[in-house]
Amino acid sequence: MEKRAVFSHKLLPYLLLAPQLAITIVFFYLPASQAVRQSFFIEDAFGTNSDFVGLENYRFVFADPAYYKAIVTTAIFATAVTICSLSFALLLAVMADREIKGATVYRTLLVWPYAVAPAIAGVLFIFLFQPSLGLLARGLTALGVDWNPLLDGKQALTLVIVAATWKQVSYNFLFFLAGLQAIPKSLIEAAAIDGARPWRRFFTIIFPLLSPTTFFLIAVNIVYVFFDTFGIIDAVTGGGPAQATQTLVYKVFNDGRLGGDLGGSAAQSVILMLIVVALTSLQFRFVERKVTY
Amino acid sequence: MADVQLADVRKTYPGGFAAIHGISFAVPDGGFCVLVGPSGCGKSTLLRMIAGLESITDGDIRIGDRIVNKLEPTERDIAMVFQNYALYPHMSVYDNMAYGLRNLKTPKPEIESRVAEAARILELDTALLSRKPRQLSGGQRQRVAMGRAIVRKPKVFLFDEPLSNLDAKLRVQMRIEIRRLQRRLGTTSIYVTHDQVEAMTLADMLVVLNAGRTEQIGAPLELYERPATVFVAGFLGSPPMNFLKGTLESSTMVRLEQGMEVACNAGHAALPRGAKVIAGIRPERALVRLPGEGLTLEIELIEELGVGRLVHGRLAGTPMTVAIGPDQQLASDEAVGIAIPADAVHLFDAESGKRL
Amino acid sequence: MIENRRWGNVPAHLVLIVGVIIVAFPVYIAVIASTHSAETIANGQLSLLPGSEFIENYRRALFVGTSSTTRALVATMLFNSFVTALAIAVGKIAISLLSAFAIVYFRFPFRKTAFWLIFLTLMVPVEVRIYPTYAIAANLNLLDTYTGLAVPLIASATATLLFRQFFMTVPDELTEAAQIDAAGPLRFFRDILLPLSRTNLAALFVILFIYGWNQYLWPLLITTRDDMQTIVIGIKKIVATHDALTEWQLAMATAVLAMLPPVAVVICMQKLFVKGLVETEK
Numbered sequence: 001m002e003k004r005a006v007f008s009h010k011l012l013p014y015l016l017l018a019p020q021l022a023i024t025i026v027f028f029y030l031p032a033s034q035a036v037r038q039s040f041f042i043e044d045a046f047g048t049n050s051d052f053v054g055l056e057n058y059r060f061v062f063a064d065p066a067y068y069k070a071i072v073t074t075a076i077f078a079t080a081v082t083i084c085s086l087s088f089a090l091l092l093a094v095m096a097d098r099e100i101k102g103a104t105v106y107r108t109l110l111v112w113p114y115a116v117a118p119a120i121a122g123v124l125f126i127f128l129f130q131p132s133l134g135l136l137a138r139g140l141t142a143l144g145v146d147w148n149p150l151l152d153g154k155q156a157l158t159l160v161i162v163a164a165t166w167k168q169v170s171y172n173f174l175f176f177l178a179g180l181q182a183i184p185k186s187l188i189e190a191a192a193i194d195g196a197r198p199w200r201r202f203f204t205i206i207f208p209l210l211s212p213t214t215f216f217l218i219a220v221n222i223v224y225v226f227f228d229t230f231g232i233i234d235a236v237t238g239g240g241p242a243q244a245t246q247t248l249v250y251k252v253f254n255d256g257r258l259g260g261d262l263g264g265s266a267a268q269s270v271i272l273m274l275i276v277v278a279l280t281s282l283q284f285r286f287v288e289r290k291v292t293y
Numbered sequence: 294m295a296d297v298q299l300a301d302v303r304k305t306y307p308g309g310f311a312a313i314h315g316i317s318f319a320v321p322d323g324g325f326c327v328l329v330g331p332s333g334c335g336k337s338t339l340l341r342m343i344a345g346l347e348s349i350t351d352g353d354i355r356i357g358d359r360i361v362n363k364l365e366p367t368e369r370d371i372a373m374v375f376q377n378y379a380l381y382p383h384m385s386v387y388d389n390m391a392y393g394l395r396n397l398k399t400p401k402p403e404i405e406s407r408v409a410e411a412a413r414i415l416e417l418d419t420a421l422l423s424r425k426p427r428q429l430s431g432g433q434r435q436r437v438a439m440g441r442a443i444v445r446k447p448k449v450f451l452f453d454e455p456l457s458n459l460d461a462k463l464r465v466q467m468r469i470e471i472r473r474l475q476r477r478l479g480t481t482s483i484y485v486t487h488d489q490v491e492a493m494t495l496a497d498m499l500v501v502l503n504a505g506r507t508e509q510i511g512a513p514l515e516l517y518e519r520p521a522t523v524f525v526a527g528f529l530g531s532p533p534m535n536f537l538k539g540t541l542e543s544s545t546m547v548r549l550e551q552g553m554e555v556a557c558n559a560g561h562a563a564l565p566r567g568a569k570v571i572a573g574i575r576p577e578r579a580l581v582r583l584p585g586e587g588l589t590l591e592i593e594l595i596e597e598l599g600v601g602r603l604v605h606g607r608l609a610g611t612p613m614t615v616a617i618g619p620d621q622q623l624a625s626d627e628a629v630g631i632a633i634p635a636d637a638v639h640l641f642d643a644e645s646g647k648r649l
Numbered sequence: 650m651i652e653n654r655r656w657g658n659v660p661a662h663l664v665l666i667v668g669v670i671i672v673a674f675p676v677y678i679a680v681i682a683s684t685h686s687a688e689t690i691a692n693g694q695l696s697l698l699p700g701s702e703f704i705e706n707y708r709r710a711l712f713v714g715t716s717s718t719t720r721a722l723v724a725t726m727l728f729n730s731f732v733t734a735l736a737i738a739v740g741k742i743a744i745s746l747l748s749a750f751a752i753v754y755f756r757f758p759f760r761k762t763a764f765w766l767i768f769l770t771l772m773v774p775v776e777v778r779i780y781p782t783y784a785i786a787a788n789l790n791l792l793d794t795y796t797g798l799a800v801p802l803i804a805s806a807t808a809t810l811l812f813r814q815f816f817m818t819v820p821d822e823l824t825e826a827a828q829i830d831a832a833g834p835l836r837f838f839r840d841i842l843l844p845l846s847r848t849n850l851a852a853l854f855v856i857l858f859i860y861g862w863n864q865y866l867w868p869l870l871i872t873t874r875d876d877m878q879t880i881v882i883g884i885k886k887i888v889a890t891h892d893a894l895t896e897w898q899l900a901m902a903t904a905v906l907a908m909l910p911p912v913a914v915v916i917c918m919q920k921l922f923v924k925g926l927v928e929t930e931k
Contacts, residue, residue, distance in 0.1 A: 013751040028778075031781035032773050111915060118863065123904055128678060
């Protein structure tokens with residue numbers, strides 16, 4: 001789609017584009033291309049010397065058991081957060097979509113966690129689950145659970161998943177609610193007249209019509225887990241214990257900082273970029289589907 | 294005040310699609326010219342080329358004594374009323390009218406007096422001036438859109454289907470107002486519409502366009518009475534002209550495909566006997582007779598209009614419509630006789646569609 | 650409703666209330682903890698009701714600082730966060746408005762190229778190119794500056810795409826009317842396009858302010874001095890001074906203060922917020 005009415009000016013459009021393009025080139029394309037370049041070099045400890053090593057960094061990454069562990073962690077993390085936060089959000093949205101009194105009040109009460117920074121969400125959950133003084137940790141201990149996420153990798157991952165889910169529910173809720181409200185009431189009434197009971201109506205009418213929203217949210221949630229949960233992980237576990245909560249993105253950060261392995265970190269960055277491109281194009285496919293549904 | 298002349302104006306889009314194939318006409322100073330045609334005929338494109346919103350591939354457009362081909366819209370000294378009014382939604386009525394004048398650095402008192410004058414001419418209540426467009430009715434918005442054109446005191450008014458968003462009743466009322474206003478201001482106007490009634494009633498000069506070419510140019514009645522082509526004949530008039538295929542028997546006789554004979558005035562037509570022709574008969578020119586007299590029209594449906602009736606039927610299988618007055622009685626509602634006066638028959642060449 | 654249920658809407662209300670409680674619980678506990686003394690919390694005696702140390706805790710967090718470290722004051726960090734979030738939101742909107750205007754309302758060589766250059770940035774989040782970006786910012790002497798905190802995050806495709814989409818819905822006739830009314834491109838931009846974009850602008854501002862306020866990884870790298878920290882980083886550092894030493898009542902007071910501005914924005918401008926969120930994801 002193009003505009004019919006346009007202005008003719010030779011220089012002006014370039015001037016208008018200049019600020020954004022300048023920043024984009026300096027802070028996006030330059031670093032991204034440097035990451036690609038770095039991934040083919042190995043730097044010495046002082047950063048004075050770098051040798052071209054071809055695909056050595058990549059070979060090293062794929063030979064590293066810790067990398068596979070990070071892939072598995074990321075996969076578990078993404079699956080768990082997506083499933084938990086989507087189903088919880090869908091339940092709440094379906095309830096709020098009924099024309100009950102105070103639907104807007106509920107919406108207000110449910111959307112605000114979106115505004116809480118991931119790192120702060122992380123801090124809130126450490127406080128609740130801190131083994132010695134956390135309110136919920138003491139509850140778990142009282143139930144006989146040997147709770148210590150600082151030592152137990154599985155518990156640490158659970159804690160991070162819970163915090164990430166909590167933070168994402170409001171976002172999913174908003175989109176589900178918008179999706180539900182976009183379904184014409186006449187369709188649901190038609191189904192009711194056709195004799196479908198509420199439960200059946202949900203699975204035969206509402207849920208299929210909501211599927212574009214669901215697909216879209218799945219893509220968004222995966223991207224969220226990949227990148228936006230960095231703050232949660234860094235605040236709650238710092239990737240530990242024993243790298244049990246180290247996701248792919250966190251590993252890029254960690255290897256570059258602590259390990260000083262810039263080449264390896266860059267190689268991981270490049271792999272991640274490819275993953276993001278795949279995820280984003282997937283997301284666009286779904287968005288397109290949403291349009292043509 | 295100025296006249297407008299188009300000389301062999303053409304428009305070809307970059308993709309190679311030719312929208313306008315060489316159109317020429319001249320609108321005299323103070324004239325009201327209506328460009329009419331079906332959608333996609335290029336009439337809006339042509340208007341926008343005159344406005345300077347669309348580039349000209351070839352030919353010249355002259356406003357007054359200036360060739361304006363390369364001028365920006367502002368420099369052409371025109372004003373335009375758009376189909377959906379295109380009022381600035383965030384500005385008050387006053388600001389909508391004043392905006393162009395402000396951009397031209399018109400002194401403030403001058404702006405005020407011109408807007409006030411426009412409001413007075415258009416009978417816009419001054420209380421409306423501070424309102425936003427969305428608070429106005431359709432008719433009021435239409436007036437504001439015209440007010441925005443008037444305050445500029447342009448040489449030419451351009452109207453792009455300005456009434457198509459109004460309901461039928463308001464459309465008739467605004468049509469009359471536009472005509473009255475144009476007479477009063479005496480500003481040369483070019484008006485685009487697809488509505489042939491609007492075209493007939495408004496125009497001093499009618500330009501019928503079809504597929505990017507002019508079919509015929511002239512006064513409305515002239516076009517109605519002597520359409521130059523089958524297209525014009527069919528486009529002007531409601532209900533539309535009936536067309537019957539046939540062959541020319543002599544200069545005063547057509548034999549219809551259905552076998553009947555109809556008298557006509559082919560006059561000095563240079564066509565040989567036996568040439569394929571199309572006979573056009575306006576519904577109101579066919580005369581109703583008793584069943585059995587003249588040609589037989591088998592009636593399918595009678596539409597009551599109040600001011601008269603439309604008799605839809607078939608003449609030996611071909612659809613035909615006849616308009617009759619309210620007092621005229623039909624002897625039967627199954628079939629009726631039809632007489633066609635020779636001077637009511639328009640003859641067109643079946644191949645070229647041109648009038649004979 | 651389509652049918653009369655025996656229990657009416659009671660189950661729906663119950664589910665929603667439980668949902669609200671779950672969602673609110675961690676924050677409620679943070680608020681409660683921020684009103685108790687360090688000892689109460691350390692002894693695991695935190696109750697579900699407010700304590701008496703509210704004023705003292707917030708005064709210390711805001712203006713005195715934690716005793717165990719020399720971390721910056723919360724007031725300073727709040728200020729830093731505010732400046733950063735504001736700069737990111739305003740900056741993004743400004744450059745995106747201009748570039749979207751150029752791409753939609755002009756025809757010029759390399760227009761498509763420019764669009765794709767901007768569009769592709771969607772695919773390269775800051776997290777994956779963090780060190781090279783840091784190196785460039787360091788070379789430009791942007792460490793520990795507000796410019797360094799904000800500018801690298803200003804360029805992104807989302808806002809440009811949103812404005813592009815909105816501009817496409819502005820009727821061509823309005824532009825043409827303005828052209829006939831002797832308005833050039835900049836005048837059209839200022840007098841017509843900007844006022845028409847007001848709601849979109851406000852909605853986007855809400856989203857971007859929250860985005861800027863909640864940034865974590867970039868501020869973590871680009872700031873080395875405590876007095877340049879944003880609050881989101883600051884709180885993590887208060888907690889990370891390790892366990893027993895953590896002054897939880899101050900950490901929670903800080904957390905509450907850090908959440909307050911963006912949460913207030915979401916609640917007070919809920920309509921704009923929802924609009925902004927839905928539109929930016931289109």
